[in-house]
Amino acid sequence: MEESITQKQLDLLVDHKLAINTALTADKNDALAKMADALEDASDRILAANEQDLAKAQGKISDVMLDRLRLSKDRIKGMADGIRALISLPDPVGLVLDEHETPNGLDIVKKSVPFGVIGIIYESRPNVTSDAAALALKSGNAVMLRSGKDAFNSAEAIVEALKAGLAQSRISPDCIQLAQDTSHQSSQEMMTARGKLDLLLPRGGRGLIQAIVQNATVPVIETGTGICHIYVNKDADQEKALKIIDNAKTQRPSVCNAAEVCLVDAAIAGEFLPKLDRLFKGRVEMRADQAAKKYLPDAKAAGPDDFDTEFLDYVMAIGVVKDVKEAIAHINRHSTHHSEAIITEDPAAADLFTTMIDSAAVYVNASTRFTDGGQFGMGCEFGISTQKMHARGPMGLKELTTYKYVIKGNGQTRD
Amino acid sequence: MEESITQKQLDLLVDHKLAINTALTADKNDALAKMADALEDASDRILAANEQDLAKAQGKISDVMLDRLRLSKDRIKGMADGIRALISLPDPVGLVLDEHETPNGLDIVKKSVPFGVIGIIYESRPNVTSDAAALALKSGNAVMLRSGKDAFNSAEAIVEALKAGLAQSRISPDCIQLAQDTSHQSSQEMMTARGKLDLLLPRGGRGLIQAIVQNATVPVIETGTGICHIYVNKDADQEKALKIIDNAKTQRPSVCNAAEVCLVDAAIAGEFLPKLDRLFKGRVEMRADQAAKKYLPDAKAAGPDDFDTEFLDYVMAIGVVKDVKEAIAHINRHSTHHSEAIITEDPAAADLFTTMIDSAAVYVNASTRFTDGGQFGMGCEFGISTQKMHARGPMGLKELTTYKYVIKGNGQTRD
Known part of the structure; x- marks a missing residue:
């Protein structure tokens, strides 16, 4: 032959x-x-x-x-x-x-x-x-x-x-x-x-x-898909949180390290979500779960797939969680193990999050957009691995x- | 369901x-x-x-x-x-x-x-x-x-x-x-x-x-299969070579780091192979290629698969090569990329061999039987990887x- x-x-x-x-x-x-x-x-x-x-x-x-x-x-x-x-x-x-x-x-x-x-x-x-x-x-x-x-x-x-x-x-x-x-x-x-x-x-x-x-x-x-999360802990500096979410979602929405989901602790949802609403109004379409919808009357109700979608667009799924443990469980179930961030001033919450989250890059108080070979000091990049064997991350x-x-x-x- | x-x-x-x-x-x-x-x-x-x-x-x-x-x-x-x-x-x-x-x-x-x-x-x-x-x-x-x-x-x-x-x-x-x-x-x-x-x-x-x-x-x-080679260079210490081949072939023939093939430079084949014959007589069955057969009259003629077989037994394929380059080409084509050794006192030949051989472990003047987690100082072993991704060797x-x-x-x- x-x-x-x-x-x-x-x-x-x-x-x-x-x-x-x-x-x-x-x-x-x-x-x-x-x-x-x-x-x-x-x-x-x-x-x-x-x-x-x-x-x-x-x-x-x-x-x-x-x-x-x-x-x-x-x-x-x-x-x-x-x-x-x-x-x-x-x-x-x-x-x-x-x-x-x-x-x-x-x-x-x-x-x-x-x-x-x-x-x-x-x-x-x-x-x-x-x-x-x-x-x-x-x-x-x-x-x-x-x-x-x-x-x-x-x-x-x-x-x-x-x-x-x-x-x-x-x-x-x-x-x-x-x-x-x-x-x-x-x-x-x-x-x-x-x-x-x-x-x-x-x-x-x-x-x-x-x-x-x-x-x-x-x-x-395996490279690529990023359903990246930003979790706003009850002890977050909320101004920091807004700045980071804005950057992670809107600085370049079409790339894999852009954030697709925002989770907020129930204890601060009533205070924080209206601020997020003002920030995103007319710029980012929010799709809120039932608990988040209470504080985001104008947001779309999230559909069954919205927490499992890489939008790569000016769209973000918004959910409310009880605490850091519930956030960790949600993220480990729904993420593509690419990049996730916690916003908190509480070192214990930060440690729990970075230890328990099973993703290539886990951030405390920084934008997920930094997951990149250039930013990580590699000088170049050949994609982001989302598997665990051989190479993980940039x-x-x-x-x-x-x-x-x-x-x-x-x-x-x-x- | x-x-x-x-x-x-x-x-x-x-x-x-x-x-x-x-x-x-x-x-x-x-x-x-x-x-x-x-x-x-x-x-x-x-x-x-x-x-x-x-x-x-x-x-x-x-x-x-x-x-x-x-x-x-x-x-x-x-x-x-x-x-x-x-x-x-x-x-x-x-x-x-x-x-x-x-x-x-x-x-x-x-x-x-x-x-x-x-x-x-x-x-x-x-x-x-x-x-x-x-x-x-x-x-x-x-x-x-x-x-x-x-x-x-x-x-x-x-x-x-x-x-x-x-x-x-x-x-x-x-x-x-x-x-x-x-x-x-x-x-x-x-x-x-x-x-x-x-x-x-x-x-x-x-x-x-x-x-x-x-x-x-x-x-x-991927773990396991080892078609390991010992190559005896023209500048080998032949007594060392005999000792190493004997160890690599017969110390425990059923394991993956045991040697299956011996290649000898043409320049020393007439001197070295009769010595190997005396060493192996009655202990190891030799299957010789045409050039080796000249010096090993009692050996079996190697069949078409003998240089691609993991015998895991008291059997060894014996071949004659022109020089270190031909040995390297043969090994890279036939080995399972597990462990190979050169026996030589010539540092240039040793360097060429260790640089060019595409296997997990490449030896100079030592037995292939050392490819093992314990011997490599890992304290334990979970098999020998024969792939290149993530883990290679023990x-x-x-x-x-x-x-x-x-x-x-x-x-x-x-x-």
């Missing part, structure tokens, strides 16, 4: 992975600089390809999606600068994570190493193509990119530019492959490429991510590596 | 997980001591249950399997001592893995936390029941144990004893569940228990592990934890 084009691309990556996995830091950084320059140099070609994608998509996808798909000289420069920003970050490969000598004289070193070959399946943001390729390269991984069909021409022009940059460097252009098959078949082959793909990272909406998590037999890191370069043990002896055998 | 017994057990674990996830170290250690005592106290009951299993299995499974299934007072004492050994190990939960303050005054702490609820699917070794329960407890995880059918009565008596111990402690006996449904259905439900099981660990033969890796939609860590208590970020502020919002 003849191999599919996707299998051939995966095989090519496997053939080249040793070289990129063991590449020198200086060579990787030089390659990144050349990729960034080549990307800017190819602006006209990329914009022409992007026009093709836009023309095909017109009328078929929403205006928001069209805007995500659209490139400009400025956006391409932004993508190139994103690649350049990786150059100054420390190489995550080859770090000694642990070292010890055993009583019989074995020297055991635990060292960070790249995964090998990473696969990335994403939707229609063309910038993911260059971001993902650059992060994979800096972390020493060969990479198979699988762009959404809508952005394929743009992705192809971007990858062509990146490969032109690599051709000037000591890293082989073959280390980056863009899946040429844009049918469902290529995703399916990537999801089941055991022994070829060491890690698969989906980036996109809930549907894409769930389909991959459910169907992949290669290791996957993923930077380090999360794209694994480790191995190197053991040196002088003839030791086991008794 | 009524919930199955397995779902009810999983729900019970989810209900109890917060308590065990946040239990104090002293309470967990006290519980371990009581579990160990209760296990020894229940020896007679456990042996009677084990007799039932043995009687049912007689004639249906091999003698080796029957021996694995058989318990004795001594073996039960060994299991209890295994539990007690965990008491003195450091608690892997609550460690500060990283901490930094951001320019705007947020204090970000990365802290180790338990996974939550762990599932373990295993075969017929009754000691896995107590080992797994104790490791899960020490690492703060609630646990669903799914024993092989052949060992079910033994497992049930062991879990009953462990729960009797827990009943004397501050940890709820409900934190340990033994799957009551021994049909395939309970495995299937565990593999797909998304939102309930945070991690699933298979322990057993290749068939079991592959079935779980292929079918699970919950996060899995898994101890730390590998049964994940982390979360706790962020403390005083009203910070994002610009």
